[in-house]
Amino acid sequence: MKKVESKKKDRPTSWLSAALYASFLILQVVSLAACEEKKQAKKVNPYTGPIEEINDVKLLYSEAAKLKVKLTTAKQFRYTNENRRYPKPVYIVFYSPTGEEITTIRSDSGQYDKAKDVYIVMGNVVVVNKQKQEKLLTPELNWKPQTKKVFTDKRVTILSQLTGEKLYGIGLDANQDFSQYSIRKPTGIFNMEGGI
Secondary structure (H helix, E strand, O other), X not given: OHHHHHHHHHHHHHHHHHHHHHHHHHHHHHHHHHHOOOOOOOOOOOOOOOOEEEEEEEEEEXXXXXXXXXXXXXXXXXOXXXXXXXXXXXXXXXXXXXXXXXXXXXXXXXXXXXXXXXEEEEEEEEEEEOOOOEEEEEEEEEEEOOOOEEEEEEEEEEEEOOOOOEEEEEEEEEEOOOOOEEEEEEEEEOOOOOOO
């Protein structure tokens, strides 16, 4: 019987040592974790890229069921603020009340600013007024659909195929079909009849 009693005495000791060992391990893990630097949450910047990409875009503007303006481009990106960007060449056609093409615009790229309600075409902008047989060259041109006005603060060159005149200047204001325009700071060669 003595042997049985001695085995009973050893059990509490081994259980107690296992409990102490486990407690020791837990304390070690907790103390190591407390020594580590506190991790801060990473600052995540909100996504500012396009939320929509459209290929082969054709935008039509009409008034009283008559087509006034057609914009075509190979690609459009739309953003959360409703701005749009046209990274490929942009083609715009302005139509007369009878539906004939009056003026065309071609540019390397463009964008639409929703807050200002303005379309901006950029890079090698070429405007051709078919009625007046004039060509306008500028690096950037703005169009406001609400006011039906076109304008720029950049340099402009206007070439007349009828008269051979070349007008140069800085800045331009025009109606959207370019039937009337004014150069803000003009320079150039003018053909004049008669004396002063």
